[in-house]
Amino acid sequence: QLQLQESGPGLVKPSETLSLTCTVSGDSISPTKFYWGWIRQPPGKGLEWIGSIYYSGITYYNPSLKSRVTISVDTSKNQFSLRLTSVIAADTAVYYCARPHSPSRVYGDFFYWGQGILVTVSS
């Protein structure tokens, strides 16, 4: 059974960089043909797609976050990671990593999800 687990600091200071890692178990990131994604949810609000990465390193980002986001993959560790720079209070959210139902496509149909990690931006 595929499992995803987010890890990283729960508290980040304004203007600093948020860094999270998603560890995948039960399947290999490479060479399965999926676009692994990051999604976030501010407290009490809706879902927002951050970006997705293919095992080969191809990335696609939400245009509204693109200037601050980098998603990378480490197939040797079966992990993929998120970096969000210059964070502000509005970046406070539960951050989820997820894998889609459909391979080889960025369709937003995420079937497997991590439990989520709350990241608070505060000094």
Place this chain on the structure above:
Amino acid sequence: QSALTQPASVSGSPGQSITISCTGTSSDVGTFNIVSWYQQHPGKAPKLLIYEVTKWPSGISNRFSGSKSGNTASLTISGLQSEDEADYYCCSYAGSNTFVFGGGTKLTVL
């Protein structure tokens, strides 16, 4: 990209059917038959209910069904049960390998 528009809340009694709408534009819902629906209980990760407008992933009850007309997609839940009380989100492909979520709808089972 703008968030898809969903009603803030809907309600229904056990056994009834309800429909949640998701309105987008000709740049997303209206052009692509790539709409997903999610259910989210408090404190839990979202659960995929429907993908590609009408398809069920494994393990999902056929009480949940999806449809689309023009720029609006819909999720219908039939035979409403107490455990269906949750937040529901739609998501549409928006071209150029991006997609956008709806604002979410809170379903109350009376």
